[in-house]
Amino acid sequence: MKDKIFQTASFISAAISLLLLVAIFFYLLSESLPAIKHFGLFDFISSTEWVEKEGEEHYGAGAFIIGTFLTATLALIISIPFSSSLTLLITEYWAETRAASFLNSLLLLCVNIPTIIWGIWGYFSLRPVFESLGIGSSGTGILTTSVALAIMITPTASLLSVSFASKIDRRLRETAYSLGATRFDIIRKISFPLARKSYLISYLFAFGKALGETLIVVMLIGNTNQIPQKITDTGSSLSSIILNQFESAGDLKFSSLVALGFILFISTALVNFTARYIRRVKV
Amino acid sequence: MIANKNKYRTSVKRLSFCLVHVLSFLALLPFILLLFSLIKNGKKHLSVDFFTSSTPSISEISIALTGPESIPGGILNGLSGGFFIIIIAVVIYVPIGMMAAVYFFNYRNTKPGLLLHYSVIILSGLPSIIIGICTYLWIVRPFYYCSAFAGGVALAIAILPGFILSVLHIFEQLPQELRVTGTSLGLSYTRIMLKLVIPYSKIGLISVVLSSLSKGIGKTTPLIFTTLWVFDINRDLFQTSTSLSLLVWRFFHEPYMTDFMWSAALLLLIIVLTLSLISERFYRNWIKEIKL
Structure with a gap:
């Protein structure tokens, strides 16, 4: 009897996450239906206009989708060399030394730094650097945002790949050493091919994190409703436009904002589903 | 020929060695700079007053600006509000997360287990702004005002999936023999979990709770949609409230409050880093104990 209750309780707790996911999906969908009906799904996604004038209201997601994916992709590209170096340092060069475990703890601390702190640091310390270089409008813009996002996701990506890479059998490496391989040979011929999938998964998770990041983007992207023509332009992302306009939103605008949230959700x-799926499939 | 090839290999090796070290150093540089600038800008405002009085209202700020004195006030409302919010969140996510992890520990490889595990993973990757919007739709809009309660719920939803995965990770560190022994002794499922698995992983679980707290305290986006902000200390859980991270966000938008913002951010960082350091300490000790 007690067993049954315990088992049911644990099942229900686990089922809550699925329930939440389904509820989020349906609430976002039903709230965004008015906007999608009003503008049409395809037009809403492809339109790049965001006109708030009463009577001529027109809301489109295009510019923000581009802004979101542009910043996140750039952030990922910038972070890959850095995070993979950190991974290599921990798993290869400094493997099983105190320094490596210290570095690992340091990265754990970095991961826990709230994004709002990265945001204000980015605004007050990183932005002036870009400003003095003459990039973006007084330092804000896609490039600044991407750099800040890259800084934020680098520890996440490297920690994840470290946790996967440490599962590789050490004997393989030692065999290679005994055959006269250099460290670089080992990375290229053994560690990397074996850990290829884990790198991919880590970067996908990091990419997902960059996609949804709000505060850093709001503070640094410049918040203009335009399609960025080059990476130094200002723009907006899905999350930043939602946060900026949420308070002042009327019915149709509210619905459009939720629809933007729905796109972000999907x-x-x-991205996360793909990352999890790859992990299951043996490559 | 061979000498040439060896030379090439050595130089590639050296080059990659340098590159990895330099890039890693560059990757850690922002962290050091962040600490530096937070301490430099934040330390001057950290006084007793900062912890014992509430945020100044706009009129107080404008009065202070006309006189020679600095702006009075502190962040006590953020500390107290944040405390209530995090307590509400803990009450929700800790029991649910533990029970869910117990389920996954036993049934992860069954079909429903796999489905639920996928949904936890997807939920854990959701941007916190989505959780903010949904909690707004579920709790704030039907009652027409933001509250500490809504903030707590939003925070709980934001932390829950990560918490489940971490608890599961803790359970999986335990030696396999533990469960086998329990089963062979004829213990029931409930007893194995309650008398063997959970007691053995107690320290690990404490470390997971601490690390989830350190993640939760810093989360701001879900609270922006659900908690808003007040000048005073608020004991009513169903009225608008505020938290330390929300105060940082608020101060960011107000001119003249930049000093407050740095100090609040520094305090937030100190709390978060202390919690995660303690949590890591616990985890390391526990792992050592388990592997013996």
Whole structure:
């Protein structure tokens, strides 16, 4: 009897996450239906206009989708060399030394730094650097945002790949050493091919994190409703426009904002699902 | 020929060695700079007053600006509000997360287990702004005002999936023999979990709770949609409230409050880093104990 209750309780607790996911999906969908009906799904996604004038209201997601994916992709590209170096340092060069475990703890601390702190640091310390270089409008813009996002996701990506890479059998490496391989040979011929999938998964998770990041983006992207023509332009992302306009939103605008949230939800869910799926499939 | 090839290999090796070290150093540089600038800008405002009085209202700020004195006030409302919010969140996510992890520990490889595990993973990757919007739709809009309660719920939803995965990770560190022994002794499922698995992983679980707290305290986006902000200390859980991270966000938008913002951010960082350091300490000790 007690067993049954315990088992049911644990099942229900686990089922709550699925329930939440389904509830989020349906609430976002039903709230965004008015906007999608009003503008049409395809037009809403492809339109790049955001006109708030009464009577001529027109809301489109295009510019923000581009802004989101542009910043996140750039952030990922910038962070890959850095995070993979950190991974290599921990798993290869400094493997099993105190320094490596210290570095690992340091990265754990970095991961826990709240994004709002990265945001204000980015605004007050990183932005002036870009400003003095003449990039973006007084330092804000896609490039600044991407650099800040890259700084934020680098510890996440490297920690994840460290946790996967440490599962590789050490004997393989030692055999290679005894055959006269250099460290670089080992990385290229053994560690990397074996850990290829884990790198991919880590970067996908990091990419998902960058996609949904709000505060850093709001503070640094410049918040203009335009399609960025080059990476030094200002723009907006899905999350930043939602945060900026949420308080002042009327019915149709509110619905459009939720629809933007729905797009963000679908894209991050897809990215994370893919990452989880790859992990299951043996490559 | 061979000498040439060896030379090439050595130089590639050296080059990659340098590159990895330099890039890693560059990757850690922002962290050091962040600490530096937070301490430099934040330390001057950290006084007793900062912890014992509430945020100044706009009129107080404008009065202070006309006189020679600095702006009075502190962040006590953020500390107290944040405390209530995090307590509400803990009450929700800790029991649910533990029970869910117990389920996954036993049934992860069954079909429903796999489905639920996928949903936890997807949920854990959701941007916190989505959780903010949904909690707004579920709790704030039907009652027409933001509250500490809504903030707590939003925070709980934001932390829950990560918490489940971490608890599961703790359970999986335990030696396999523990469960086998329990089963062979004829213990029931409930007893194995309650008398063997959970007691053995107690320290690990404490470390997970601490690390989830350190993640939760810093989360701001879900609270922006659900908690808003007040000048005073608020004991009513169903009225608008505020938290330390929300105060940082608020001060960011107000001119003249930049000093407050740095100090609040520094305090937030100190709390978060202390919690995660303690949590890591616990985890390391526990792992050592388990592997013996």
